[in-house]
Amino acid sequence: xxxxxxxxxxxxxxxxxxxxxxxxxxxxxxxxxxxxxxxxxxxxxxxxxxxxxxxxxxxxxxxxxxxxxxxxxxxxxxxxxxxxxxxxxxxxxxxxxxxxxxxxxxxxxxxxxxxxxxxxxxxxxxxxxxxxxxxxxxxxxxxxxxxxxxxxxxxxxxxxxxxxxxxxxxxxxxxxxxxxx
Numbered sequence: 001x002x003x004x005x006x007x008x009x010x011x012x013x014x015x016x017x018x019x020x021x022x023x024x025x026x027x028x029x030x031x032x033x034x035x036x037x038x039x040x041x042x043x044x045x046x047x048x049x050x051x052x053x054x055x056x057x058x059x060x061x062x063x064x065x066x067x068x069x070x071x072x073x074x075x076x077x078x079x080x081x082x083x084x085x086x087x088x089x090x091x092x093x094x095x096x097x098x099x100x101x102x103x104x105x106x107x108x109x110x111x112x113x114x115x116x117x118x119x120x121x122x123x124x125x126x127x128x129x130x131x132x133x134x135x136x137x138x139x140x141x142x143x144x145x146x147x148x149x150x151x152x153x154x155x156x157x158x159x160x161x162x163x164x165x166x167x168x169x170x171x172x173x174x175x176x177x178x179x180x181x
Contacts, residue, residue: 030103033156038107039065042154042167045111049118049144053181061170064093064153068166072157075099075164094149094172096140098165102158110165114140126176142180146173 039060047057071084081099088095098110117138120131127135129142143149146169154167173180 031106031109033103035155038154038156038165041107042111042152045108045115046144046152049115049141053145055145055147055181058149058152058169061151061153061168064151064168064170065155066153067093068153068168069155069157071095072155072164072166075166076157076159076162079159079162081164088168088172089170091170092172094143094146094169094174096143096167096169099162102161102163105163107156107165114144117141121180123179125179126174129180139174143169143173145181146171147179147181149173 043057043060050057067089074084075081075097081097083095083097086092096114098113100110118141121138121141122129122131126142129135130138148171149169150171152167152169154165156163156165158164
């Protein structure tokens with residue numbers, strides 16, 4: 001069976017539905033897992049993307065990672081792939097979601113899927129920032145790149161079929177009527 005990947009990004013005022021993508025595996029065997037590996041890959045992916053644009057790195061926030069873990073566990077338990085309810089925390093948290101076939105993707109691939117949305121990003125005022133005309137095609141990337149976001153935390157959970165990754169961001173990005181960076 002080919003691995004399945006779903007992505008979803010959301011913040012206040014902008015809704016984006018997940019797109020189903022089926023793609024070939026890039027390696028054999030199960031992907032390495034663990035909290036430290038997840039943090040390392042997510043920090044590296046976020047830092048590289050933001051650095052390329054001259055933006056400062058985001059600080060890892062353990063409280064946001066705990067919030068993300070709580071929701072990742074919910075997704076894995078229910079098997080549903082949808083954003084958490086609004087508002088998320090105080091201050092309000094932005095959220096990126098990822099899911100795919102259990103063990104089929106490395107953490108660097110997961111964050112890489114979000115960053116790859118750069119290909120469709122065009123500078124402008126949200127939500128009109130996608131070459132495709134669909135904000136959801138760039139929403140993970142814009143959340144990562146949001147100029148006022150300072151902290152983030154991510155976590156993973158899985159069930160028998162799928163892995164789920166949740167990242168939370170403060171201040172939340174993807175605010176309609178504003179520019180990402």
